[in-house]
Amino acid sequence: MQNTKGLALEVRLSAYIDGEVSEVERRELEHLVHYDDEARLLLEMLKAGNNFGNSAFEEFLHDPVPLSLVRHIKQGSGAMPRNERAPVAPQRKNRVKIWPRALVASLALFLVGGSTGFIIGKASNDTALPTTAVAARTWLDDIADYHRIYARQAKHLVEVPASQEETIKSWLSQSVGIPFRLPDLEAQGLTFQGARLLVAAGKPVAQLMYKSSDGDVVAICFLKSKPGSTDSPATESIRDDLAMISWQKSGASYVVVGSSAKANLQELADRVSAQII
Missing domain, CATH: 3.30.200.100 (MucB/RseB, C-terminal domain)
Incomplete structure (x- = not known):
């Protein structure tokens, strides 16, 4: 479990959504959301963003991997032609079966890790909500x-x-x-x-x-x-x-x-x- 006290509210609520806070902190955040309109709106926005991200990520995992990208990573060199998709073919060997999944997982971890690092890094330097966020209704x-x-x-x-x-x-x-x-x-x-x-x-x-x-x-x-x-x-x-x-x-x-x-x-x-x- 993470201790998010002292971090920006959006980071704490993100950890709460993921179930990564202690029982004491969970109760504290639920009390805050119950009585604070702005915190409740922020939680709803984060949940909506989380649902959208999960949906987009699910589509990404089912999207065919470009054959040129697979070839380029395997060989370590060479140009990467665009718009070339991996053909759908029967899975004959374990190597063929495992490699695309490993590739997709690696790319996914890179994307998720990068975005998480950006959120936490920004929160450590700026504990306020972004100035571009839409002001909550009162x-x-x-x-x-x-x-x-x-x-x-x-x-x-x-x-x-x-x-x-x-x-x-x-x-x-x-x-x-x-x-x-x-x-x-x-x-x-x-x-x-x-x-x-x-x-x-x-x-x-x-x-x-x-x-x-x-x-x-x-x-x-x-x-x-x-x-x-x-x-x-x-x-x-x-x-x-x-x-x-x-x-x-x-x-x-x-x-x-x-x-x-x-x-x-x-x-x-x-x-x-x-x-x-």
Whole structure:
């Protein structure tokens, strides 16, 4: 068994997929993948790459070996004509039977050894993910997608209307695992419309919907944070036409979503943070 602690996460997860880690490290990695969305996505990507590699390698082993390559390796010299395939013929002698397999195995070990050396060598010099890797989606990306859809629903903006305030609070508190109060944003020109239950990053998310007299929709969304998460100040991010103010507080992650043209979104987020707990 390998001890991969201290190596890049992709190397540790690769060893985990191959069953080359100790029982203690296996449990540690499974716990990490269970609670860390980025680690879970990386594991899925590695598994997909592993399956693709196995499939390609299987096809390679069944592909006919060029006769010119066999002749060149046997003789140690001479040109290697291209596009010449070994004819399919009955296996008459043990030497004929064994040699192509040995050749293919040698080539395969060369290819696999080279690629493994590249991965481990790179990991020892760079413990971060490659900068060319596609950034993993977060729960905020899912929330932005939901908001673009539901904010346009004039007649079906919410699942449960604002008139059922107590139902909303008990329903979402139990579903998400976070007790909360409904923020009063009337002074900011926003009226509470009702609520929805969403799923983002595989977790239940509460969504509180507010609307201005002009028809602008602002959403407050929150979900339970990962174990061990600490409070963090509000940060702003832009998703095309949407602005998002997100923060962590008291074991929950929050975000206020609205049009990127809305000037007072930070003020709204401050008011929500002060009232919702």
